[in-house]
Each structure stands twice: as C-alpha cells, then as structure tokens.
Amino acid sequence: MHPTRHLTLKQRTARAVTLAALAAAALTGTGAADALALPVAPPAAGSTATADSSATATGRTAADAADTLNEGAASPAAATLRDRIVAAARGQIGVAESSPACRKYLTGKGRTCRNTPWCAAFAEWTWRHAGVSNVPTTLLGRGVGKWGQEHHLFHTGSPKPGDLVVYGPPADKQGGHVGVVVSVNRDGTLDTVEGNVSDKVTHRHIDPHTARGGTKKWKVSGYVTPPGA
Numbered sequence: 114m115h116p117t118r119h120l121t122l123k124q125r126t127a128r129a130v131t132l133a134a135l136a137a138a139a140l141t142g143t144g145a146a147d148a149l150a151l152p153v154a155p156p157a158a159g160s161t162a163t164a165d166s167s168a169t170a171t172g173r174t175a176a177d178a179a180d181t182l183n184e185g186a187a188s189p190a191a192a193t194l195r196d197r198i199v200a201a202a203r204g205q206i207g208v209a210e211s212s213p214a215c216r217k218y219l220t221g222k223g224r225t226c227r228n229t230p231w232c233a234a235f236a237e238w239t240w241r242h243a244g245v246s247n248v249p250t251t252l253l254g255r256g257v258g259k260w261g262q263e264h265h266l267f268h269t270g271s272p273k274p275g276d277l278v279v280y281g282p283p284a285d286k287q288g289g290h291v292g293v294v295v296s297v298n299r300d301g302t303l304d305t306v307e308g309n310v311s312d313k314v315t316h317r318h319i320d321p322h323t324a325r326g327g328t329k330k331w332k333v334s335g336y337v338t339p340p341g342a
Contacts, residue, residue, distance in 0.1 A: 235308025258283030290326030
C-alpha cells in the first residue's frame with residue numbers, strides 16, 4: 114500500500130507546500146525547523162504549487178512529486194526525516210565545486226571542493242542538514258557503505274528516498290561514489306542527487322542495476338538507511 118496516493122487534494126497540497134518550504138530552506142541554509150515555523154501562503158486558486166524544479170520541468174505537479182517520495186510518510190502535512198533529506202538534496206542541485214556554496218559540505222575538513230573528492234561530503238551534509246543525529250564523516254564513497262555495514266544500516270535492495278546510494282563494494286578505498294536517493298519510481302528506476310558529478314551537484318535518473326559511478330565506474334552495491342528513519 115502507498116498511503117500518499119490516497120490523500121485528499123487538500124492534504125496533498127499541504128504536503129507539497131511543506132516540501133517547498135523545506136527545499137527553500139535547504140537552498141538558503143535556513144534550518145528545517147525554522148522553515149516549517151514560517152507561515153506559507155497556499156497557492157492561488159487555479160494554480161499548482163511545485164515541490165521542486167524537476168517536477169516543473171517534467172510537467173508533474175507537486176502532489177505527483179510528493180507521491181514519489183514514498184511511501185510511509187506519517188502525516189501528509191508533516192515532513193518526515195526522509196522528506197527533509199530529499200528537500201536538502203534537491204535544494205543544492207546545480208551548486209558547482211567552484212562556487213563558495215560548495216565549501217559548506219567540507220566544513221571542518223580544511224579542504225575545498227576543487228582539490229577534494231566531495232561526493233561523500235555532500236551526501237553526509239544532506240543528512241546533517243536534515244537533522245540526522247549520527248552521520249558518517251568519511252570522504253570516501255565506498256567508505257559510506259562500510260560505515261553503513263558497521264552500523265547495520267547497509268542493504269542491497271528496496272531503497273527509499275533519503276537513503277544514500279553507494280557505488281562500489283563497501284570499503285575504505287578510493288574509486289567509488291555515493292549519492293542521495295530522492296525518489297523511487299514504479300518502474301524500478303531511481304532519481305538521485307549526487308555531488309561531484311560533472312563538477313557540480315547533479316540530478317540523475319538511473320537504473321540501479323546498470324548505473325555506474327566513481328572513477329572506477331562501479332555499479333551500485335547497495336544503500337545506507339539514515340538512522341532514525
């Protein structure tokens with residue numbers, strides 16, 4: 114069953130407005146709690162609120178985009194931890210490694226995006242920004258998978274929005290990659306947001322059975338569930 118597919122129009126609109134506020138918070142750096150506390154005007158009659166730019170680009174409504182967030186949201190108007198992760202990731206699409214905005218992913222590491230592989234740093238930032246309490250700190254994409262194994266959070270199937278997708282077998286070794294799952298589609302494909310792809314934060318539509326990532330072009334080995342989700 115997919116609860117979000119049976120919501121009333123009013124409930125779907127409320128959920129879309131909440132997700133839009135979270136996406137704006139991720140883009141501006143506002144905390145999720147602050148964003149949800151701000152009054153957000155409902156869309157004018159005859160208009161459709163958009164949850165993110167990709168939904169607009171594909172002609173999908175915000176409610177349709179919210180539906181693909183999966184599956185298991187506790188309340189249509191209340192953003193779950195997974196919702197917040199998705200909003201944080203989507204809000205960063207287009208940030209280039211040459212931009213000062215990229216530096217926040219590496220805060221505390223004394224490095225810049227120009228001289229550091231930063232896909233893992235970006236993925237970890239989305240979790241921290243969304244309020245995940247326990248986050249990996251490795252700069253290795255495959256290292257995120259190993260962290261997931263050590264915390265019993267790594268799995269090879271059934272991804273959900275907010276999970277981290279790992280390219281390459283989990284290990285503290287270079288050559289892999291990691292991104293953020295932002296939607297799980299009916300045909301088995303995924304939409305992801307990944308840092309350090311073409312030197313920027315990039316939206317990808319992938320088949321998890323054939324997609325590859327990292328300098329060694331690894332296939333997807335599995336996913337890491339955010340603690341508390």
